[in-house]
Amino acid sequence: MSTSSLFSRGSWPEAERISRLLRRETVGGALLLAATVAALTWANSPISDSYFTLRELTFGPSALHLDLSVSTWAGDGLLAIFFFVAGLELKREFVAGDLRDPRRAALPVVAAAGGMIVPALVFTLVNLNTGDGALQGWAIPTATDIAFALAVLAVISTNLPTALRTFLLTLAVVDDLFAITIIALFFTAELSVLPLLAAMVPLALFGFLVQKRVRSWWLLLPLAFATWALVHASGVHATVAGVLLAFTVPVIRSQSAGGPDAGPGLAEHLEHRIRPISAGIAVPVFAFLAAGVAVGGLSGLSEALRDPVALGIVGGLVVGKTVGVTGATWLMARFTRVKLDPDLQWVDVFGLAILAGIGFTVSLLIGELAYGTESLRDDHVKVGVLAGSLLAGLLATIVLRARNRHYRRICAEEQRDDDHDGIPDVYEDHH
Incomplete structure (x- = not known):
C-alpha cells in the first residue's frame, strides 16, 4: 500500500513469490476438500463406527505423557507443522516482504483484527442467553482457512488481480497469528511453569543452530520435537510451539550485509521443504480426523442448526467476517489519507471479505478446545x-x-511484458 492507494500491486518479486505460493496452497485446498468429503462420507456410512474407533485409537510413550488419541495427535501434532509454516510466512512478510513497510502492513493487520472481533461479537450476541458454557466457543468463527478459500477460487476459475490475492494471503497469515494467540491465552486450562521454562532450552538451541544456518534435520528435528513435547506438557496448546520455532528462523542471509536485499535466509529453505508436508499431509489428515460428524439425515442436520452455537458460528463466519473485514478496510480509507486503488471497487473488497468467512481448520480446532471432542456440542460446531x-x-x-470479466482485464494487463525482460510492464511502471 502506498501513501495514496489501498490494494496496490506492490513489488514484482513479492507478487511472483506469492503467485507461486498460492498455486501450492490451491493444491493443498483440493486435498483438504477431498479429505473433508471422505470424512463426512465415512462418518455417515453403515461402517461409521470404524471411523470413530480410528479417531480414538491411542498410541505414544506414556512415560512422556504422550499416549494420545489419533485425533489428538492430529490436532496437537500435525497442526503444529501447519503453524510452523504460517509462522515462517508471517515472519518473512514482515521482515523481507512488502509488509516490512508499516503502511502496507497496516491494512491486512487492521482487516484481520476486524475480521476476528466482529465474528466473535456476533457469536456472543447469538449465545448471550444460551447458557451451559456456550460462550466458550466465541473464538470459533474468527479464523480464515486460506487453503479452502483458494480451493473455492480454483473451482470457480476467478482471475483475482495480484493485489487482491496478496491481500487474501496476508490476511489469512495474520489471522493465523491472532488465532494462535487466542489459543495460547484463552484455551490453556492448567499451566505448568516448569515444562514451559524447560521448553526454552531446546527452543534456544534450535534458534542458535538455525541462526548459524545449520540445515541438518537430525539436529533440528529432535530439538523441535523436544520443544513441542515440553510445551504440550505445560498445558499450553502444543501448536504454539510451531510458531515459536518459526520465529527463531532467519529470513535474510545476513542482517549486516544489506538488509532484505542480502538474499534469502534459512526460512525460505525450510518453508520450501515443509510447506508441501503441511498442505499435502498435515492439514488434510487433521481435516479427515476432525470433520467427520454423523449428521443423521435432514432431521439431524436441522436439529444441529437449531443449536444457537451452530447459528452463532454460521452468523459469525458469514455476517461477522464480511462486516468485520469490509468495515475495517473502509475505516482505513475513511480516517487515513489512502484511497482504494482505481482498478478496484468496494464490491471487490466485499466479495473478498465474504470469501474470508470460509473458516475450517483452525475453527474446528478451537471448537474441540472449547467444548471437548466427541460431545454433542462439538458435533454441532462441525455442522x-x-x-x-x-x-x-x-x-x-x-x-x-460477477466481476470476473473485469478481473481478467486487470490480469491481462499484469502479464504484459512488451520489452520481454521477464518483468511485467506494470511493475516497472510502478517503480
Whole structure:
C-alpha cells in the first residue's frame, strides 16, 4: 500500500513469490476438500463406527505423557507443522516482504483484527442467553482457512488481480497469528511453569543452530520435537510451539550485509521443504480426523442448526467476517489519507471479505478446545463450521464471478511484458 492507494500491486518479486505460493496452497485446498468429503462420507456410512474407533485409537510413550488419541495427535501434532509454516510466512512478510513497510502492513493487520472481533461479537450476541458454557466457543468463527478459500477460487476459475490475492494471503497469515494467540491465552486450562521454562532450552538451541544456518534435520528435528513435547506438557496448546520455532528462523542471509536485499535466509529453505508436508499431509489428515460428524439425515442436520452455537458460528463466519473485514478496510480509507486503488471497487473488497468467512481448520480446532471432542456440542460446531463455510463460499462465488470479466482485464494487463525482460510492464511502471 502506498501513501495514496489501498490494494496496490506492490513489488514484482513479492507478487511472483506469492503467485507461486498460492498455486501450492490451491493444491493443498483440493486435498483438504477431498479429505473433508471422505470424512463426512465415512462418518455417515453403515461402517461409521470404524471411523470413530480410528479417531480414538491411542498410541505414544506414556512415560512422556504422550499416549494420545489419533485425533489428538492430529490436532496437537500435525497442526503444529501447519503453524510452523504460517509462522515462517508471517515472519518473512514482515521482515523481507512488502509488509516490512508499516503502511502496507497496516491494512491486512487492521482487516484481520476486524475480521476476528466482529465474528466473535456476533457469536456472543447469538449465545448471550444460551447458557451451559456456550460462550466458550466465541473464538470459533474468527479464523480464515486460506487453503479452502483458494480451493473455492480454483473451482470457480476467478482471475483475482495480484493485489487482491496478496491481500487474501496476508490476511489469512495474520489471522493465523491472532488465532494462535487466542489459543495460547484463552484455551490453556492448567499451566505448568516448569515444562514451559524447560521448553526454552531446546527452543534456544534450535534458534542458535538455525541462526548459524545449520540445515541438518537430525539436529533440528529432535530439538523441535523436544520443544513441542515440553510445551504440550505445560498445558499450553502444543501448536504454539510451531510458531515459536518459526520465529527463531532467519529470513535474510545476513542482517549486516544489506538488509532484505542480502538474499534469502534459512526460512525460505525450510518453508520450501515443509510447506508441501503441511498442505499435502498435515492439514488434510487433521481435516479427515476432525470433520467427520454423523449428521443423521435432514432431521439431524436441522436439529444441529437449531443449536444457537451452530447459528452463532454460521452468523459469525458469514455476517461477522464480511462486516468485520469490509468495515475495517473502509475505516482505513475513511480516517487515513489512502484511497482504494482505481482498478478496484468496494464490491471487490466485499466479495473478498465474504470469501474470508470460509473458516475450517483452525475453527474446528478451537471448537474441540472449547467444548471437548466427541460431545454433542462439538458435533454441532462441525455442522456450523461446514454450513457457514459452504454458505460463505457460495455467496463469494456469486459476487466474485460477477466481476470476473473485469478481473481478467486487470490480469491481462499484469502479464504484459512488451520489452520481454521477464518483468511485467506494470511493475516497472510502478517503480
